[in-house]
Amino acid sequence: MAIRVAIYEDNRSLREALSTLVTETDELTLVGAYGDCLHANDNTYRHQPDVVLMDIDLPGRDGIQAVTGLHRNFPTVEVLMLTVFDDDDRVFRSLCAGASGYLLKQTTPDNITDAIKSVYAGGAPMTPSIARRVIQTFPSKSTQSADLDLLTGRESQVIHYLAQGMSYKLVAAELAISIETVRTHIKRIYEKLHVHSVTEALAKYRP
Incomplete structure (x- = not known):
């Protein structure tokens, strides 16, 4: 077939x-x-x-x-x-x-x-x-899980939507927040996951 x-x-x-x-x-x-x-x-x-x-x-x-x-x-x-x-x-x-x-x-x-x-x-x-x-790019599972536990509920939502392919603008609309607020959450996600880009953050994300 x-x-x-x-x-x-x-x-x-x-x-x-x-x-x-x-x-x-x-x-x-x-x-x-x-x-x-x-x-x-x-x-x-x-x-x-x-x-x-x-x-x-x-x-x-x-x-x-x-x-x-x-x-x-x-x-x-x-x-x-x-x-x-x-x-x-x-x-x-x-x-x-x-x-x-x-x-x-x-x-x-x-x-x-x-x-x-x-x-x-x-x-x-x-x-x-x-x-x-x-x-x-992908880190070890143990490091990945430990870092993700540090994220707040809203930060987890932001990275979840980014993992679905959404732009910052779409994430802002989905969560009813401003694009600047999205950027603030992303900055905090970077700090907690010890990364410097969305790509590295997504590499540590496990939905």
């Missing part, structure tokens, strides 16, 4: 190239290709993909926010990020939001199709440089 694949990519030529790649690959079948992820949940419900290829920088709604919704509503659907961004913040926000793999767009076509098959089979394919960064 072919693996059903959906693609979210706003660059038309790349979207068409990826669509052709999936269509012409044995064991894969294309069920949808979209220029934005505004209706990702509806598309997923309608076409039932097994694997979603998701860009991050999409018009109207970024891919990390879409991953959060897909992971919550369709937990059996595997999401594979395919993006130009290799910064720590987007990598960890994507993984914390529920993505099962992370590839850079420089990945070869053969490796992309292999990654789709791998993530469907339960793997977590990543561009090697991304995988090394992930491994090096």
Whole structure:
């Protein structure tokens, strides 16, 4: 049975190239290709993909926010990020939001199709440089748990929403506080977790 694949990519030529790649690959079948992820949940419900290829920088709604919704509503659907961004913040926000793999767009076509098959089979394919960064960033479990116990309830809420891929603005709206208050909580989270960035904080977070 072919693996059903959906693609979210706003660059038309790349979207068409990826669509052709999936269509012409044995064991894969294309069920949808979209220029934005505004209706990702509806598309997923309608076409039932097994694997979603998701860009991050999409018009109207970024891919990390879409991953959060897909992971919550369709937990059996595997999401594979395919993006130009290799910064720590987007990598960890994507993984914390529920993505099962992370590839850079420089990945070869053969490796992309292999990654789709791998993530469907339960793997977590990543561009090697991304995988090394992930491994090096995560602390030991004992240190992780001890530090997290220091957070207040509100600080835990803030990091929880950041782990779902929310921006500072969305976190502020969700908690009915100002963006400046969010930043204050984040500064305190940094101090308690002994980190210097959102990425490092998320690396210590265990929902």
